[in-house]
Amino acid sequence: MRGRTRIAHLPEHAGQEVTLGGWVTHRRSKGKIAFLVVRDGTGICQLVASVKDVDEETFARMEKVTQESAVLVRGTVREDRRAPGGYEVLVRELEIVGPAEEYPISPKEHGIEFLLDHRHLWLRHRRPWAILRIRHEIVQACRDFFYDNEFVLIDSPILTPAACEGTSTLFETDYFGEKAYLSQSGQLYLEPAAMAFDRVYCFGPTFRAEKSKTRRHLTEFWMIEPEIAWAGLDEVMELAERLVSYVVERVLERRRTELEILERDVSKLESVAPPFPRLSYDEAAEILLRPENVARAKEAGAPPFEPGNDLGAMDETILGELHDRPVMIHRYPTKVKAFYMEPDPENPDRALCVDVIAPEGYGEIIGGSERIHDPELLRRRIEEHNLPEEAFRWYMDVRKFGGVPHGGFGMGIERVVAWICGTRHIRETIPYPRTINRIYP
């Protein structure tokens, strides 16, 4: 609507008459004076009307308008420290554009199931507002980072003919009579593109039919995946720490208000800067096997760490707590990792891979590796993993036609948002979460 002032810009209009459009969040009437708090997506603003300043009908509307009704207001902006945000609008005219029925989300507490059932309305509230604006900043920061570092955006397909890392966790769908699967990673498509563009990345939704029921899992989540030609594990790790540090810095710089709404302890984020501590799997294993850490895991009821196995949630928490910034764990046992990871030439039982573990128990946010570039080794691995060779023919071509060392990683956006926002559960970090038992709204 032309001439509408948005609430975020009210301070620039102090003393002037403005038109606001917004939704009513609270109504407080007090006899001959009435207060309305409205929200317009950019901020919140208190409206005030006194019975002697407005006509009878306008005052009656102030007192009657229901929560979440859409209103259009004309009035004068005034600085007043009693108003939330420091500015309020003295109402002259109030039009109820879209009246609201009885609104289900009341100002008191609600359970998570109820809120998720009403996610489409819950989005209007402060906490989702803050989290999703930080998500927006994180995504934009990633895009800026890759642009500034000369990465080319190569989006990967979502409908795919075969698995990247095994078929058990794929969503299957029909593709004109053939089986197709929703993508669980863009990586296989990025590797060929890295040979064409040098540095590439993709960013899109990925789908995993894992029956995970934890606060770190979604069945549909967004992943940002860079891939670089001529890169080894060290370059992959450097890129990861630079990206994560840049993202955190951007949020601290531009989303202070949102972090305050979430009551995030920002001192925990301010220490995030390169270099991140690097720990080999074997060094991590040594730490996890110390008596105090074994006892700690036992106390929490977590399964004990077994050397040679992947790290569990508790193991990641213990390792993450040792540092004030994300920790990078590299060179996991080859057998617990994906088929395409390059073995360490110094110890082929270890893969040239890295997981980045966020602090404060938020767990793995990045998984990456150097990729196998020798065609014969890759062929053997595909065979060992019982993967259909035919489906990987084009992937083999990356090695057959000028194979070079290359590597990259995937970063789960929602986990990064959860960590930076300090939200306990990942389902709040995406507008419409998809979990094992939720596909509504």
Place this chain on the structure above:
RNA sequence: UCCGGAGUAGCUCAGCUGGUAGAGCAGGUGGCUGUUAACCACCGGGUCGGGGGUUCGAGUCCCUCCUCCGGAGCCA
């Protein structure tokens, strides 16, 4: 899939050793000239998750199924 917990008003919950349903918020009506999740008074609101059983009597005890929550594994 496994382990633990919970389903009672629109929402969040209380309801003891079995005796026939309650509070706050939300909604409605009225009052109040600076409220801040405003306040005060009054009013309406329930197949106690479904099914079965024990009992004179079940929200409460037993069996069973369903749903959700927390955690594990798997992963980003």
